[in-house]
Amino acid sequence: MAKQPCVYILASGRRGYIYIGVTSNLAQRVWQHRTGAIEGFAKRRNCKRLVRIEMFESMYDAISREKQLKHWHREWKINLVEAENPDWIDLSLELRLRE
Numbered sequence: 001m002a003k004q005p006c007v008y009i010l011a012s013g014r015r016g017y018i019y020i021g022v023t024s025n026l027a028q029r030v031w032q033h034r035t036g037a038i039e040g041f042a043k044r045r046n047c048k049r050l051v052r053i054e055m056f057e058s059m060y061d062a063i064s065r066e067k068q069l070k071h072w073h074r075e076w077k078i079n080l081v082e083a084e085n086p087d088w089i090d091l092s093l094e095l096r097l098r099e
Contacts, residue, residue, distance in 0.1 A: 005062035017045035
């Protein structure tokens with residue numbers, strides 16, 4: 001997968017803990033989360049399942065969206081994930097981002 005700004009959502013499981021992040025290299029960032037290379041909330045809460053991705057033309061737009069989503073209520077975030085991924089399937093499997 002080529003580098004492209006995106007917002008991603010990781011979860012610990014179906015309707016579990018939710019982590020929202022931004023990156024320009026999704027494959028690398030998913031690998032970092034899976035291996036525990038990044039300290040913080042996602043690691044502490046075992047958020048490793050990639051459940052949503054939103055691609056953007058610029059990093060500025062991606063960061064703006066990330067900030068917006070981080071201020072949303074939990075139920076809104078759940079509804080956003082379930083609108084396109086009702087079973088909370090790990091999208092990294094489809095995108096071949098897993099080791």
